[in-house]
Structures are given as C-alpha cells and as structure tokens.
Amino acid sequence: MISRRSLSVFLCLVLLAVPVSGVLAKKKPVKKSEKYYQVAWCKDAKGQVEVVLPDKTRCDCLTATHAIEFDFGSKWAESIGQSLYYGLQTGKRPGVVLILKKQKDYKYWLRLNSTIQHYKLPIDTWMIKGF
Numbered sequence: 001m002i003s004r005r006s007l008s009v010f011l012c013l014v015l016l017a018v019p020v021s022g023v024l025a026k027k028k029p030v031k032k033s034e035k036y037y038q039v040a041w042c043k044d045a046k047g048q049v050e051v052v053l054p055d056k057t058r059c060d061c062l063t064a065t066h067a068i069e070f071d072f073g074s075k076w077a078e079s080i081g082q083s084l085y086y087g088l089q090t091g092k093r094p095g096v097v098l099i100l101k102k103q104k105d106y107k108y109w110l111r112l113n114s115t116i117q118h119y120k121l122p123i124d125t126w127m128i129k130g131f
Contacts, residue, residue, distance in 0.1 A: 041070070069082040069086060073098055
C-alpha cells in the first residue's frame with residue numbers, strides 16, 4: 001500500500017515537472033508568408049497592396065512612385081520580369097522587395113542586383129531579412 005506521504009511527494013514532483021517541460025520544449029519558428037511581408041512593407045511605404053491592373057494581373061504593392069514585386073530570395077530572377085511588367089502597366093518605376101529567409105539567401109540579393117546593374121535595368125531594390 002502507498003502511504004499518504006509518498007503519494008503527496010509524487011504528486012508534488014509531477015506538478016513541478018509539468019511547467020518545466022513546457023519551458024524546455026522547443027517552439028517551431030512561425031513561417032511567414034510572402035503576403036505577410038508584402039502587407040507590412042507596403043503599409044509602411046504608404047502603398048496599396050494587390051492592385052489589379054487593366055489586364056487583370058496584380059501588382060504586389062503600388063506606391064506613389066513605384067510598382068513593386070515581392071518574392072523570396074530563390075525567385076529573384078522572376079522578380080525582375082514581373083517588376084518590369086508592372087512598371088510598364090502602371091507608368092511607375094519598377095521595384096523588387098527580396099525576402100531573405102536565411103543568412104545564406106544573401107547570394108540571391110547579389111544575383112538580383114548584379115543582373116540589374118550589368119544590364120542597367122531601371123529597377124530599385126529593397127531587402128527584407130526574414131531571419
């Protein structure tokens with residue numbers, strides 16, 4: 001038979017262990033979508049999000065001066081064409097906001113900007129560090 005004292009000690013140990021296990025558990029990082037960054041950045045830039053253009057395409061962010069495409073780093077090449085097209089459709093300067101999820105994604109920032117510089121493309125760029 002278990003004594004009352006032994007049961008009390010056991011319950012105390014269990015209750016003490018529960019909060020500690022919750023603190024020690026690793027939390028998974030929250031993955032943020034492209035839309036999350038787009039909305040926050042565009043709001044700061046006093047722009048409009050997801051503006052529908054005459055041909056029914058959507059510009060990610062339209063400001064007073066720029067038509068901007070948002071993409072994660074690995075899609076840097078696609079962002080060039082889309083930003084140029086949005087600029088053509090709106091008459092505004094093309095722009096790209098490149099979202100880097102990890103430190104090693106910086107290589108995409110270099111690729112984007114070296115391509116723009118080499119071909120003298122009229123595209124402005126901004127970086128968001130999502131890490």
